[in-house]
Amino acid sequence: MAQLVYFSSASGNTHRFIENLGSPALRIPRNKEERLPAVNKPFVLVLPTFADGNGHGAVPKQVIRLLNDAPTRSLLRGVIASGNRNFGRFFAFAGDVVSQKCGVPLLYRFELSGTDSDLHRVKHGITEFWKRQS
Amino acid sequence: MTIHAPASGLTRAVPKAVNWNRLQDDKDLEIWNRLTVNFWLPEKVPLSNDIQSWATLHADERQLTIRVFTGLTLLDTIQNTVGAPALMPDALTPHEEAVLTNIAFMEAVHARSYSSVFSTLCQTAEVDDAFRWSEENAFLQAKSQLILNEYDAASSPLKKKVASVFLESFLFYSGFYLPMHWSSRARLTNTADLIRLIIRDEAVHGYYIGYKFQRMLETLGEAEREEIKNFAFTLMFDLYEIESKYTESLYDGVGLTEDVKHFLHYNANKALMNLGYEALFPDSVCHVNPAIMAALSPNADENHDFFSGSGSSYVIGKAVATEDEDWDF
Numbered sequence: 004m005a006q007l008v009y010f011s012s013a014s015g016n017t018h019r020f021i022e023n024l025g026s027p028a029l030r031i032p033r034n035k036e037e038r039l040p041a042v043n044k045p046f047v048l049v050l051p052t053f054a055d056g057n058g059h060g061a062v063p064k065q066v067i068r069l070l071n072d073a074p075t076r077s078l079l080r081g082v083i084a085s086g087n088r089n090f091g092r093f094f095a096f097a098g099d100v101v102s103q104k105c106g107v108p109l110l111y112r113f114e115l116s117g118t119d120s121d122l123h124r125v126k127h128g129i130t131e132f133w134k135r136q137s
Numbered sequence: 138m139t140i141h142a143p144a145s146g147l148t149r150a151v152p153k154a155v156n157w158n159r160l161q162d163d164k165d166l167e168i169w170n171r172l173t174v175n176f177w178l179p180e181k182v183p184l185s186n187d188i189q190s191w192a193t194l195h196a197d198e199r200q201l202t203i204r205v206f207t208g209l210t211l212l213d214t215i216q217n218t219v220g221a222p223a224l225m226p227d228a229l230t231p232h233e234e235a236v237l238t239n240i241a242f243m244e245a246v247h248a249r250s251y252s253s254v255f256s257t258l259c260q261t262a263e264v265d266d267a268f269r270w271s272e273e274n275a276f277l278q279a280k281s282q283l284i285l286n287e288y289d290a291a292s293s294p295l296k297k298k299v300a301s302v303f304l305e306s307f308l309f310y311s312g313f314y315l316p317m318h319w320s321s322r323a324r325l326t327n328t329a330d331l332i333r334l335i336i337r338d339e340a341v342h343g344y345y346i347g348y349k350f351q352r353m354l355e356t357l358g359e360a361e362r363e364e365i366k367n368f369a370f371t372l373m374f375d376l377y378e379i380e381s382k383y384t385e386s387l388y389d390g391v392g393l394t395e396d397v398k399h400f401l402h403y404n405a406n407k408a409l410m411n412l413g414y415e416a417l418f419p420d421s422v423c424h425v426n427p428a429i430m431a432a433l434s435p436n437a438d439e440n441h442d443f444f445s446g447s448g449s450s451y452v453i454g455k456a457v458a459t460e461d462e463d464w465d466f
Contacts, residue, residue, distance in 0.1 A: 013164055014348045015413060053167070055174040056337065064463055071465040081443070087407070088434040089340030091333055098442075104464065111444040115410040120420045128444030 007129075008042055009049035010066050017051045017085055019116040024125060031065050039068060042075045045136065047110065047129065052086035052097040061097040070105065080136060081110040083125065088114060155231040162352070165232035168345045172239045175337065179250040182331040184257040190324050191258040200267075201387060202315060202325075203259060207267040208277050208383075209312040210251045212304060215281060217244035219288050220301050227294035229352060240342050247335045254328055276383035280308060280376055287372070298350040299369045299412065303376055306343035306408035307401070309336075311384050314397045314429065321428035329432065336433070347411030354413070369412060373405060400425050 007028035011017035021028045028049070029040040054061035070076050082105075084098025095112035102109040111128060113121040160166055194202065221241035228234040255264045271277055286292070287300035313336055320329030354362055380401055388394040402418035403425050409417055 013162075013352075014344065015351065016410065019413070053171070055171055057174075059174075060461070062461070067461070067463045071463075073466070076466070087340045087344070088430065089336045091337065091433065092435050094434045094436065104466070108443050111442050115407055118406065118416055118420055118423070124444050132443070 006042075006044060006046050007049055008040065008046045008069070010051065010063050012051060012053075012063065016116040017049060020085065020113065020122075021049065023117070023122055026126075026129070031069055033065065035065060035068070039065075039072070039075075042069075042078055045078050045080045047081045047083060047132070048079060048101060049083045050085070050097050050101070052084055052090070052093070052095050054086075054090065054093045054096045056093075058093045058096055061093070061100050063097070066097075066101075070101070076105060079105050079107050081108050081132060083111045083113075084109065085113050085115065085117070153231065155235060157232065160232060161230045162232070164345070164348055165230055165236055168341065169232065169236050169239065171341055172236065172243065172338075175334075175341070176243075177334050178246060179253040179331060182327055182334070184254055184327050184331065187258060187325045187327045190326070194324065197390060199259070200263065201391065202319075203255065203263055203267040204270055205312045205315045205387065206251045206254060207264075207271045208274075209309060210248050211271050211277060211281060212308055212312075213244045213248035213251075215284065215288075216301070216304055217241055217248055219285060220244075220304060223288040223290070223297055224294075224301060224346065224349075226290075227297065227353075229349065233349060236345065240345075243338050243342075247338070250331055250335065254331070258328075274383075274386075276379050276386060280379045280383070283372070283375060283379070284308070293365075295350060295353055295365050296368060298346050298353070299365070299372060302343050302347045302350065302411050303372060303408055305339045305346065306411050307373070307405050308376065308380065309339055310400055310404040311380055311387070311397060314393075314400050317429050317432040318393065321432045333433075343408065343411045347413065351413045366414065369409070369414065370417065373409065373417060377401070377405060396426050396429070399423055400429060 007021065007024075007026055008031065009017055009021050009028050010031040010033075011021070012033060018030070021030075029042065029046075031039060048066070050063060050066050052061050053063060070079070079101075082098050082101045084095040084101070086093075086095035086097070088094045090096070094114075098109045098112055101107070110132065111121075111125055113125075117125075157166065191199070218241075221237050221244060225234050225237050228237065284300045284304050287296050292300075313332060316325060316329045316332040319325040354365060357365070381398065384397045384401065385394050388397050399422060403423040406416035406418055406423065409415065
């Protein structure tokens with residue numbers, strides 16, 4: 004059984020999305036002094052976007068720390084990113100960056116803490132995605 | 138530093154210098170950096186390239202556009218002179234106060250930008266008419282009053298923040314719709330570029346003030362939290378009722394009212410999410426016209442990601458700015 008790994012900043016938007024999704028998920032700590040979760044099976048990453056007007060700084064530092072670990076990175080299968088459409092072409096841009104850096108598909112994008120439709124699509128999509136993976 | 142002048146004879150609190158190398162809340166520096174990097178002025182947008190396009194609009198479309206921008210100017214003026222300053226005495230950290238001064242100033246830039254559009258595209262008389270209209274329009278005045286009531290010093294810090302987030306993340310959108318609509322039809326595209334800069338700023342403002350709201354809310358007991366939530370949803374209902382009528386009064390003539398209302402619902406939900414609350418309007422009434430979504434966010438099309446598209450293919454991001462000293466691979 005695969006899993007979700009997610010990062011949520013102090014605003015808690017992504018955390019609320021994961022809670023509402025109700026699937027088991029490992030949280031990447033906000034504090035860089037805390038230990039990263041031990042990931043030992045294939046996973047989908049869920050992360051928010053913090054890009055500036057030029058797209059820089061999109062991926063939270065703690066997520067970069069996790070992905071810098073090659074054995075963990077090799078288990079990454081896909082990415083789901085959140086953001087705000089107000090940021091124009093950099094909406095959910097962290098998903099594009101991770102997708103390109105790690106060569107995994109960008110599975111879905113949603114805004115802030117997500118709507119009911121987002122939750123429905125992600126639940127359904129993740130189930131189908133893992134079926135195809137196995 | 139929230140130091141109020143003491144009555145004579147009392148000792149003034151020790152004035153403290155803000156130290157950005159000693160943070161109580163990392164979010165303050167994160168948002169300060171985001172806002173300062175995103176700083177802009179209207180002079181950077183070549184508005185005069187819209188002169189020909191402006192001339193192709195009908196007289197009623199021009200009047201609508203000037204009125205919509207005047208309404209937006211009023212909200213920016215309120216946020217610049219009253220809203221953001223009203224939040225300063227409630228700041229939890231000295232850095233939050235500094236961020237609020239940036240927010241206040243950018244609201245002044247936004248308000249000033251609409252006048253740049255006017256001086257580039259419009260006749261003085263038609264603009265003067267619109268400013269008079271804004272003082273007499275019952276709906277515009279009603280929503281301003283509701284917000285200003287909450288900004289009164291007597292109001293609670295949390296209620297001020299709710300009002301502020303609703304202004305930043307909800308009330309602007311009946312206005313923002315129109316330049317996105319024109320842009321989707323290849324009209325006033327430079328003006329739309331300017332509005333997109335404003336839209337981007339408002340997202341950061343709503344997010345930050347909503348975040349500070351949540352920090353303050355979590356210090357309260359269950360009953361008080363429930364009271365604030367009831368207040369927030371009641372204020373949203375009251376504002377929505379006014380916004381509906383404002384929308385009808387502006388957009389019925391051009392047949393866009395229903396479309397605008399979907400956009401209002403969608404943004405009302407986002408405003409509530411910024412406060413940490415659940416959405417109010419069901420997805421069935423948030424079907425924003427895809428042309429408006431595309432004008433807002435050019436890569437937001439449904440086929441961009443795996444779950445929304447056909448499922449048979451996916452897009453790996455195009456050339457992107459991934460250079461960042463923290464990546465090891």
